[in-house]
Amino acid sequence: MNLLATLRIALNALRVNKLRSMLTMLGIIIGVAAVITMIAIGAGAQARVEDQIKSLGSNLMIVMPGSTTSSGVRLGAGANQNLTEDDAAALVREIPEVQVAAPSSRGTRQIVAGGNNWSASVYGINPDYLEARDWPLASGRIFEPHELAGSAKVALIGQTVATQLFGDMDPIEQSIRISNVPFTIIGVLERKGQSMLGQDQDDVVMVPLSTARNRLFGNIQGKLRRVGTIQVKVREGADMKQAEESVREVLRQRKRTPPDQEDAFTLRNLTEILQAREESSRIMALLLAAVASVSLLVGGIGIMNIMLVSVTERTREIGLRMAVGARAKDILTQFLVEAVTLSLIGGLVGILLGAAGSFLVAHFAGWATRLSPESIVLAVGFSAAIGIFFGFYPARKASRLLPIQALRYE
Incomplete structure (x- = not known):
């Protein structure tokens, strides 16, 4: 049969x-x-976790200021503003595994464009920041060297800010005011979406680091080159653990931290964190x-x-x-x-x-x-x-x- x-x-x-x-x-x-x-x-x-990893950037570490003590009271992480642009330059110069080390500063400001206004995160950056975060432009251009050196009043905006302030209109070459300082928009960032913490990564305005320091966040005497964080991107194929140890060693030397004391900074390996979350998922x-x-x-x-x-x-x-x-x-x-x-x-x-x-x-x-x-x-x-x-x-x-x-x- x-x-x-x-x-x-x-x-x-x-x-x-x-x-x-x-x-x-x-x-x-x-x-x-x-x-x-x-x-x-x-x-x-x-x-979704994989998308979050891609949105943050590959092989990424973040260096943040450590804690400090005031009148016997230990303040939280980030209170000790001791990171500088020179620290970022040293990481690239002394560690072969580091592709870029991008210093940045951050604050929240009210953004005004014509009759519209919107509160957004304002970042002071240089072009290395976009490379570290794998963040291309949707339109426009990035900052030029003379704009970075001369505290030029130019800005890049995220997709959320562009929609809230300009709707369907092209924002390139439009003017906005940040803390009553006029800026010209020269570029719009590609959409990134939400971070792993649920924050809208497109709700940002980016200006040259020198502009943020001198015109927006305050030029504090003795802290002319202070930054809030350093985004460290490790070269593809390099050992992330080894690079992390090298970054820690270089920064400890620069901060003159004795062997018996804890780090004067906080180092987070985002790749390890997200890989652990991906494995859990x-x-x-x-x-x-x-x-x-x-x-x-x-x-x-x-x-x-x-x-x-x-x-x-x-x-x-x-x-x-x-x-x-x-x-x-x-x-x-x-x-x-x-x-x-x-x-x-x-x-x-x-x-x-x-x-x-x-x-x-x-x-x-x-x-x-x-x-x-x-x-x-x-x-x-x-x-x-x-x-x-x-x-x-x-x-x-x-x-x-x-x-x-x-x-x-x-």
Whole structure:
């Protein structure tokens, strides 16, 4: 008997007991739908973390001022404004693994353009900052050397600021006022989206570092080259741990920190932090899929149970088929095909429900989901494997019946 004829017989047998077949498939349908939905949610979460890693920039470390003590009271991190542009230059000069070290200062200011105004973060930067953050321009140009040296009143703005102040109008060459200081917009940054902390990275205005220090944030005597942070980008392929140790060693030497004292700065390796978060997201996705797979196991047990009942009910039929020449292999194939067909049909319906569930979760819950072809292929293959695994024992039991005993069965 060929496989096509066996499949036709199996489908006819399932059609005779439609309700029972549907109820048997229900476990597989629920299991596959749950696995597809959970994998889509987990993949969406992982993709979101990957997007956050890309938005921050690759191989990135951030150096921030450390804490300080005033009148016996230890102030928090960042209170000791002891980082300078010279420190950034030293990192690039003395550490081969460092591609760029971009000093920057930050403050929040009210931005006015015509009749519109908006509060945004204002950064004092140089072009190395954009390279460190992998942040290209959507339009316009970056700061020129004479603008950086001469505290020029030019600015780059993020997409959020551009939308809030100018709507659909092109902001290039438009004027804005920051703390009543007029600036000319020379560039618009590409969209970055939210950071891993949920902050809008596009809600920014960037001006030359010297401009921020001399015209916006105050020119404090003795702190002419002080900066708030240094963004350190390590070259591709370099050892991040080794680069981190080198950065720490150079800065400790420059700050003349004794061996028995803690660092006068704070160093954060964002790549390690985000990689740990990505790994946590991946483990959570696998955990969700594993929990959902339990329902597939239950569905497989249901298939085995129903197939055993079917073998018992059709014992006389099996005896008649053997009596007219059917071999044990034919009986085994028939019942195995029935089990696999039940499982595959349930798997296909489950895939449709899982895809719909992923869409509904993304639409109503606002969670990021990603339905991948690999998860669909995995679900179909897993469904077939469950049909074979749980259908083999009932099929083998049917194939080993003796014709005489089968015909006498009441």
